[in-house]
Amino acid sequence: MKIDVIISADDIKDEKIADKSVVIVDMLRATSVITTAMDNGCKAVIPVLTVEEALEIAGRDRKKYILGGERNALKIPEFDCSNSPLEYTREVVKDKILIMTTTNGTRAIKRSAAAKNMLIGALINGAKVADKLVNLRNDVTIVNSGTSGQFSMDDFICSGYIIKCILEKTEVELTDISKTALYVYEKNPDIVGFIQNASHYKRIQQLDLYDDLKYCCKKDIIKGVPEYLDGVIKLL
């Protein structure tokens, strides 16, 4: 099994993901939100690129849907929830369909349509993502959503953790970028501390999102691995 990493949504190329099992990682915070919502009984997540598209779908039957996501890390007017996983409690999401639009994560999902399988990964479900990848037996590309087209330290260390979990189960061939992600993870047991050096972190501080950060940096608190298929994310 070969493992590669793409460092931002802008760098996704079809030839790097075709016939691969792809994991979308946007640990701060879109893929942590999706994983949490599904774990709390949300029936499905529909990722969309624009606010207009989200409102249009929700308008068809407003009670059926939750609208979630962000622009510039802030809640979108008319939406129910921001991009904080802590808002997606069982009370809020159970039996609902989440329509979600974010700056980086949903873009990475949409741009990875050529993948053979597409899993939604974060630290909170990292080990289970690795298990599923091992079972699927395809080559793997971990797509870091990044931040505004840039590499993001948080997604990179999260990729390193998923790679480490895969390594414990099977033999793999790592590209240099995968080796470097693994290296960064192994050298930094204090993930919160590492991410505090990221550019992203300033924005987290400004918006007082330290609780989100702490939550998103917990490993393996969720067993479900959401999967994207034909426009919809579900627990398959």
Place this chain on the structure above:
Amino acid sequence: MKIDVIISADDIKDEKIADKSVVIVDMLRATSVITTAMDNGCKAVIPVLTVEEALEIAGRDRKKYILGGERNALKIPEFDCSNSPLEYTREVVKDKILIMTTTNGTRAIKRSAAAKNMLIGALINGAKVADKLVNLRNDVTIVNSGTSGQFSMDDFICSGYIIKCILEKTEVELTDISKTALYVYEKNPDIVGFIQNASHYKRIQQLDLYDDLKYCCKKDIIKGVPEYLDGVIKLL
């Protein structure tokens, strides 16, 4: 001064390099060859994309030119030198013009034409590259040539060294990828040891190029910083 890193020639985008001082890094081995050849009295280097183009230019006045480069890390038939910096001695290159074609490095140069300045960097001239960047006062993008469109650990740690040298001279704003390159450099004082983990290294072993590796990993043995302008690389 902002510093960004692009991780492979395939990921170069004009908007990331326009108005920037760009450093092309292909430390194993194209930019180490160019830096060494210029230091040994080579008058200029003309990077070209194809073997045919190289032969055509050299054919105009064969004594004036040295033909150098590689395909699959091997010497090209009809060429004078391979891609080993150790071949580019004073006896071979003095007062000649080197026409060069390589798989990664020359491609990175050609694709970075939108840069404001384009410097040729390696470990062997890293500190002087940093000095020049500080003097130019533009934002900086370090372009890692990578290997066949992939991230390469050797170019990445070399970028980390150049960033470290810049930091010692001026205040900078680092993107996450720049911070990670710096981190990798600072955690690995044994650069040869780090590169021995790279995918690239297998090929170096196969071809018995350990002497090249040791040479390319020496820091700051050369003071010149070659610069690309209008199709030609010179010491300006």
